[in-house]
Structures are given as structure tokens and as C-alpha cells.
Amino acid sequence: MDRRSFLRAGSAGALAAVAGCLGGLETQSTRAPPLVEDRPDAVYYPTHLEGMEMVGMAESGDYAFGLMYSYPHRFWNINGSSGSMTPIGSDDDVHLMSAVWDPETGMILPDTGLTVEIYQGESLVSQEAIYPMLSQPMGFHYGANFGLDGDGDYRVVLSVGAMSTRRTGGFADRFGEPxxxxxxxxxxxxxxxxxMYRTLDNAGDPGAVEPMAMEMIPDSLAPSEDELPGTVRGAP
Structure with missing residues (x-):
């Protein structure tokens, strides 16, 4: 099954195969160091960190979109309890990332079946249904590696389908249209x-890098205890 068919298969499939955009966990540019040897069965510091560039934002229908890029990454596809690494392709130029959110509440949205089309002029350069991803610095977003036709001006068309996730409250009658x-x-x-590109001396040690400040894009972090409603009974 290709990525487009997979992501349109529904929320159960999408949640079962969240990809690890390890741009902060395990990323790769053409200069990427080897994977950590004897990786612990726990969250750990990555081999290196990479910067990213904000491309732009747009709103359409119920949705807001942000588009960013970085070096091509290696990343992990997670299916249930198993994972497989996707290496960089020889033609990959960028790792293109998008966040999708509700502009009214700032809530980051999962399960949108996000599709990316890249055009140069009227010519279609590439088209993909891109992976839902998690990274230590970025949190939840969508991403994939893309090849381009050299330096120049492109236009990126971002398309979402109707969300299949059950929605309640103020979201009940929204996000139902592509x-x-x-x-x-x-x-x-x-x-x-x-x-930016920086290797870490503590790669493989237990822990995680700090989340980056996403000035124009809402954070995909859980609220702090002080912001949660009700009574906090404990923390894991």
C-alpha cells in the first residue's frame, strides 16, 4: 500500500503508523552521523540537531496550515510495536513539514490525511500523502522527504480530507469538509x-532535547498541570 492509500485508510491505520520524524530524535542530512549504537529502550538524546526554515502559512475552510523545511531526514515508520527506518533517497533535497491546526482554538489537528503537491510553474514536481510525525523539538506534525528541480520558485498545494476522528463539543460540526x-x-x-546543524556529545543518554519555540505555529504539547481543568491526581 502506498502512502496516499494508507493515510486515507482511516484513523485506526493512521494512529497505528505514526512516523517518527526524528528531526531532533534521529535526523539525517547528507552529513548525518551514524545511529546511536545499542540504543536504549527509552527516550534518549539524538546524535544531532538540525534547524528548519519557515516557508509560510495559509488558512482555508476550518483549517490553518504552516509549511517548513529542513535537511532530508531518515525517519522511522511505526506500525503497532514494530518499526522500520526510511533512509534518505538519492534524489531527496528537503524534508518538508506541515502543521495543521484550528485557527479558532489553536488546537493541532491529527488524522487530516494531508496531501502535498509541489509545482514549478504549471509542472507537477512531486505529489505525496505525507506521514503524521512526532519529534522531540517539534511535537506532532506531518512530514516527508521530497526531491525538487533545483533552485527556484515553487508553489506547494496542501490538501486535507474530511477528518474521520470522532469530534465532540465545539468541534462536532467542524472539519467535516475537504x-x-x-x-x-x-x-x-x-x-x-x-x-543550523549541531552534533550532540550526549547522544544515546536518557532524556530529550527541549521543545523549540514555534512562534507562528501552536505548540502540540499537553497543557501544564496548572492549566488542566479539574484536580490533578498525580503525574507519571
Whole structure:
């Protein structure tokens, strides 16, 4: 099954195969160090960190979209309790990432079946249904590696389907219709290669890097205890 068919298979499949966009867990550019040897069966510091560039934002229908890019990444596909690594392809130029959220509440939205089309002029360069992903610095988002036709101006068309997730309260009658947004994207390899890249001396140690400040995109973090309603009974 290809990515487009998989992500349209429904929320159960989507939740069972959240990909690990390890741009902070385990990322890879052309300079990526080897994987941590004897990786612990726990959360651990990555081999390196990479920066990202904000491309732009758009709103359409009930949805807001943000588009970012970084170096091509290796990442893990998680299916149930098993995982497999997706390496960088020889033609991959960027790791394109998108966040989708409710502009009224700032709630990051899962299970949108997000599809990306990249055009240069009127020519279609690439088209993918991209993975739901988790990373230590970014939290939940969507992402995949893409090849481009060199430096230049592109336009990225982001499309979501009707969400199949059960929605209640103020969300009950929303996010039921598909919509499309378009964001222009100017790419140059030299600009990509200027993104931050830093190796970590404590790779493999238990722990995690701090979440990055997403100034224009809502955080996909759980609220603090002080912000939760009701009474907090304990913390794991």
C-alpha cells in the first residue's frame, strides 16, 4: 500500500503508523552521523540537531496550515510495536513539514490525511500523502522527504480530507469538509545548507532535547498541570 492509500485508510491505520520524524530524535542530512549504537529502550538524546526554515502559512475552510523545511531526514515508520527506518533517497533535497491546526482554538489537528503537491510553474514536481510525525523539538506534525528541480520558485498545494476522528463539543460540526491551501516556496540549496546543524556529545543518554519555540505555529504539547481543568491526581 502506498502512502496516499494508507493515510486515507482511516484513523485506526493512521494512529497505528505514526512516523517518527526524528528531526531532533534521529535526523539525517547528507552529513548525518551514524545511529546511536545499542540504543536504549527509552527516550534518549539524538546524535544531532538540525534547524528548519519557515516557508509560510495559509488558512482555508476550518483549517490553518504552516509549511517548513529542513535537511532530508531518515525517519522511522511505526506500525503497532514494530518499526522500520526510511533512509534518505538519492534524489531527496528537503524534508518538508506541515502543521495543521484550528485557527479558532489553536488546537493541532491529527488524522487530516494531508496531501502535498509541489509545482514549478504549471509542472507537477512531486505529489505525496505525507506521514503524521512526532519529534522531540517539534511535537506532532506531518512530514516527508521530497526531491525538487533545483533552485527556484515553487508553489506547494496542501490538501486535507474530511477528518474521520470522532469530534465532540465545539468541534462536532467542524472539519467535516475537504479543503486546499496554497503556499509559495522559494528554494535554494545554499540557503538550505546554512540551516543550523549541531552534533550532540550526549547522544544515546536518557532524556530529550527541549521543545523549540514555534512562534507562528501552536505548540502540540499537553497543557501544564496548572492549566488542566479539574484536580490533578498525580503525574507519571
Amino acid at each position: 479543503t486546499t491551501a496554497e503556499i509559495p516556496f522559494t528554494y535554494s540549496q545554499s540557503a538550505r545548507d546554512e540551516l
